[in-house]
Amino acid sequence: MAPDIPLNINIKEPRWDQGTFVGRANHFFTVTDPRNILLSNATLENARKIVHDYRQGIVAPGLTEDELWRAKYIYDSAFHPDTGEKMFVIGRMSAQVPMNMTITGCMMTFYRTTPAVLFWQWVNQSFNAIVNYTNRSGDAPITVSQLGTAYVSATTGAVATALGLNSLAKRVSPLIGRFVPFAAVASANCINIPLMRQREIQFGIPVTDEDGKRLGDSSKAAQQAIAQVVISRILMAAPGMAIPPFIMNTLEKKAFLKKFPWMSAPIQVGLVGFCLVFATPLxxxxxxxxxxxxVSRLEPDLQAKIRASSPGLERVYFNKGL
Incomplete structure (x- = not known):
């Protein structure tokens, strides 16, 4: 009996056109959907089976195209695109909103004292280390030494930035002081991500032609990928750390928060979460x-290899990571 859906649907690629920002946004609204972290292991394994079977030309009876795409996005949300391994749950992109709203909200609420700065910057960099490792590009392992160096360096950089700016902020308005956590997070991203992915810079990441044929490994591609991820992460944090300070600065002058100061943290976490729901996928x-x-921007030896094996090829492709 003929399958209910055609066998030529390209589920190696996202459902929406990735050549446009709107298409990529639709894709990432699905990938970062926080509800995906609530899915059971049985649901994840079933999605993996549907995807793997379809790639082998096997279609379960009654499977619809929408169900196939749903399985593909469940699979993508939990399994690494290069290694195929199931990712640690809090390192998945679907965990970004609930984890970041909690950590960021607390960083922005408890930023006035040194112990609070130390604790929440440590929590944030611990989480960032997990996310950066989980979403690295390529299939090369990172050593415990490299992991430790990246973690310690980023945490030290974030704490030093936060404490230094906190000291300076005491001389200016309280509103400006609320932006100290964002400055610390931005500086830490510039440290943490390159260090966590230093093996990619050293040994390169896989580059392919448009059809996915592997052509070699490139450090130049890794540098571009990491720079793009750093920019995305800083901008991702910006709305949730730039908009709530203005709102909280106003609310804390009102009678409600003066009467119930303990509500400050939940309100701030909620505001950050609202911003992140949109900022994360966008x-x-x-x-x-x-x-x-x-191809002309790759390393000379890789250029020569590609020109010998694929003359006329002008561009190479790679997973930039998240």
């Missing part, structure tokens, strides 16, 4: 997940 969509670069 900033992930700034650059295509399947990024590309001109």
């Amino acid at each position: 900033c992930c969509a700034l650059f295509p997940q399947k990024s590309s670069m001109s």
